[in-house]
Amino acid sequence: MSDTLSAPAGAGRTSAPPAGAAPRRSPLRLLKPLLLLAALVVLLALPLYVEEFWLRTGFAVAGAIVGAIGLNLLVGTTGQLSLAHAFFLAVGAVSYTFISGESGGLGTRAALRGLELPPIVGMVVGVLLAGLAGLVFSPIAARLRGIYLGVASLGLVFIGVHVLNTWTPVTGGFNGRSVPEFSLFGFSFGNDDPQLFVLGVPFREAERLWYxxxxxxxxxxxxxxxxxxxxxxxxxxxxxDSEVAASVMGVNVQAYKARVFLVSSMYAGLSGVMYALSIGSIAPESFGLTVSILYLAMIVLGGLGSVAGAALGAAFVTALPLVFQQFADVLPLVSAPGEGGVAAGIAARYLFGLAIILVVLFEPGGLAGFANRFRSRGHRPGRGSPSAGPASASSTTVPDPSDPPAQGSSTR
Structure with missing residues (x-):
């Protein structure tokens, strides 16, 4: 009989955590709040160091982010195809300009009208009117789906462009009209009222609109x-996922379609107000079909159904043409308007098209899909532990609270 005792079965393996023990938090989960805080600090400090071009580009990107998130709630989350986003942007922009603008003006067939109310009132009313327009259209959207809904919503864009061209006292007609500066409780976001300096840096319109x-x-x-x-x-x-399954689970399909159109249109209305403030004027060509297509490109590139993806897609699609135009003299094959070569806007659209093709072929989840892949690698069982055996793969994982809810869950 041997004096040595054999090791018990399973020795040398990593023992499974006891039942009820708190799971170990991933380093990525711990690092995420710190990265968000650092990003916020950088954004708040940027006006002290960057030029006006980047601040105005940032405000334009912020407005596009708001609109892209609203469209993503409608298309990516609910699955309702809409090409009418430009129309709801126009409702918000025109409402703000009319409510907060002044009467009178030159270069139009009739005197411009304006209610001269505080800009914050114009912004709120513009958002509400855009939401009301979406709510009025929602009964049509509730009865259509797919390409038929897209074609029906497309009609709103043509109606909107026609109204902008013909309702001259309100919109300024073909020539458009200037947008009043934004102010809040007596604080103007213009250049001189009041004069503001932070650490010796003058905070004019671009810096204030950035915040x-x-x-x-x-x-x-x-x-x-x-x-x-x-x-x-x-x-x-x-x-x-399925309107029939949702109805069986007790979801009021018609009511939820109306509500999501309301919310999406309100997002678009706010985005339209910010867009008007960023360019300083409104005109019919600013709210054509091209704008709706660009917003669809934003959410496809960013990732359908992802809020963060919509923000990333909006930043990419909005900033790229402006950056190309700013640095056209140093970029290859890109030139300023009238100098030959490929214009900055056209070059940006070529890149959009190529990016959409690559996303559809290789990563349907868009930019958010790449981020999810990186995060899933950080959560892979046994990662970084050479002694982790097959038993570790069977341990239960705790879902990330930021992950989307399970499909097909019973909700009312």
Whole structure:
């Protein structure tokens, strides 16, 4: 009989955690809040160091982020194809300009009209009127789906362009009209009223609009994330998967379609107000079919159904033409308008098209899909532990609270 005792079965393996033990948090989960805080600090400090071009580009990107998040709630989350986003942007922009603008003007067939109310009132009313327009269109959207809904919504864009061209006292007609500066409780976001200096840096219109854009985009982002995590958000995702299954689970299909059109249109209305403030004027060509197509490109590139992906896609599609135009003299094959070669806007559209093709072929989840792949690698069982055996793969994982809810969940 041997004096040595054999090792018990399973020795040398990593023992499974006891039942009820708290799971170990991933380093990525711990690092994420720090990265978000650092990014916020950088965004707040940028006006002290960057040029006006980047600040105005950032405000334009913030406005596009708001609109892209709203369209993603409608198309990516609920699965309702809409090409009418440009129309709802126009409702918000025109409402703000008319309510907060002054009467009178030159170069139009009739005197311009304006109610001269505070700009914050014009912004709020513009958002509400855009939401009301979406709510009025929602009964049509509730009875259509797929390409038929897309064609029906496309009619709103043509109607909107016609109204902008003909309703001259309000819109300025073909020539458009200037947009009043934004102010809040007596603080103007213009250049001189009041004069403001921070650490010796003058804070004019570009710097002030930069902070306004950060606040509005952050509020829109947080609201959308919380909406998707709630019971209505899960109901919208179930509605996207199958309207019949959603109805069986008790989801009021018609009511939820109307509500998501309302919310999406309000996002578009706010985006339209920010777009008008960024360019300083409104004109019919600013709200054509091309704008709706660009917003669809934003959410496809960013990732359908992802709020963060919509923000990334909006930043890519909005900033790229402006950057190309700013650096046209140093970029190959890109030139300024009238100098031959490929114009900055055309070059950007070529890149959009190539990016969309690559996304559809290799990563249908868009930019958000790449981020999810990176995060899943960080959560891979046994990663970084050479002694982890097959038993570790069977351990239960705790879902990330930021992950989208399970498809087909029973919600009302």
């Amino acid at each position: 306004l854009g950060i606040v509005l985009a952050l509020v829109a982002y947080v609201f959308a994330r919380n909406l998707l995590r709630s019971r209505p958000g899960r109901a919208l995702q179930t509605l996207r």
